[in-house]
Amino acid sequence: MGALIFYLLAALTIGSALIVALSRNIVYSAFSLLGTFMGVAGLYALLAADFVAVIQILVYVGGILVLIIFAVMLTHRIDDVAVSNRSVGRLPAALIVGAVGVIMSVGVVGARWAQKADVQAAPTTYGIGDAFLGPYILPFEFASVVLLVVLIGAVVVSRKEIREETGS
């Protein structure tokens, strides 16, 4: 049963990821990202990582996906963009993709997957909180400082534009 659910979720994730990559209409690509994110959230839930699953939906669906859709929708005439960068060619692309594929396949096949006998559905939130404010407090605070810098940077960048427009 667990395997069946896993394959369904994996099919959802990979299927929507294929649409994202192959669709000619970029709006469809943006919307089918939803399937990928939900599928990944489902996989997290299947692994008993409840907190991570919900945060995946909250951040990726509620934040990043909406941002991408916004960008796609607000771009003028996104359906027929004039491609300015010339493609390097199919042969180099195939070589690079093939090389990466071989490396990844070797990695996946060669890895010794640590297997737990049974996934225990226990609350993970306390553990994550303790880890954040205990052994991992430095990376945690560092990440928040980085986010703060990004936030202030965004404000500075957007304010500058307004000033230039009013000045000219």
Add this chain to the structure above:
Amino acid sequence: MQPFIDRLIANGAFAGMPVEVVYALMMILFGVLVVFGFFLPIAGVTSWLERRVWARIQSRIGPNRVGPQGFLQWLADGIKLLLKEDIVPDAADRPLFLFAPYFVVWGIVATFVVIPFSSSLIIADMNVGILYLTAVTALVVVGVLMAGWASNNKWSLIGGIRSAAQIISYEIPASLALLPIVLLSGTLSTQGIIAAQGWAPWHWFAFHNPFTFIAAFMFYVAALAEGNRTPFDIPEAESELVAGFCTEYSGFRYLLFFMAEWGNLYVIGAVATLLFFGGWQVPAWTSNTVLLNISQFGVFFLKSYFWVFISMWVRATLPRVRVDQLMILCWKYLVPIGFMNLIGTAIWMVVWPQGNRVVQYGLVILTVAVLVQFSRRVRFHLRRARPELYYSPAI
């Protein structure tokens, strides 16, 4: 519901079936039960009641023809919309246009999974319940954006983008308002939050300290804005945008949008109740589990519906805010107040780990005094204004 199903399995009700299949079937069964037995009727009755309350406030009569006091108006409206033609505009993006309403309804119905109707009536008591609640409302944004874009209509697109901007902005004050409660209760599970409160008002988290008192109202305002309700209904502003993102919709899909909106109203009330107003907590007046659960359901429903009722008043009395005012309210007022609440509650918990009884009683007395004064003023004005309009005690 899991303990209940476990007991059924232990009693041999589903002998010979794999446990997972039983769980899956039961999940579907309870889902169908909640959607058709609770969500649909509550959305319908709310639509009727809102029109009646609204009419009353505006000295009109409102729908009063179908059934007693027009009570069955929502059924008539629903059947009418089901029978209408489902038009897809020629220029619309067909698959996305057809799919969008389901996303919106899905996002609202999914919240019912963690809403505790009583101490044992809950579909799934997740460890991350309240976080899940804020996360699945994100699906509504996707649906709204989809509807706005796929309609291929500039009013729809503006409405969809306004709505998405509004929901994303107001998610932050709403989450900030529920963080003090998570601090106080020490859990994210909805049942756990209710269990940390008591049946008496001074045990409710809204009256725990002044910061949570503010947070309760902040949450309500932010939730109304998230639900696109007047005074924050700029995505559907009919004077500017026809009907916003649902301009091009007709028939059943149009019905779905409005079902989601009115269903969401109950969700807002239920979440406010479970976070701040004690949830289903009742005094232990009987040892009969069934009776106790029925009374808990009743208390929870009344408390939740009280907030739905307040939102009807708000909708009938306040004018719509402008887009810039909406953003100013969110980012310049609600978000800083939210941070203040969070830090204030944390300090309060350090200073008074057991809570401060005097402050709790004081806040309850303050609230009661405000309510009494409010109802006295309302009565005074009702009597003086147009006595002949207010003869009938019905709505």
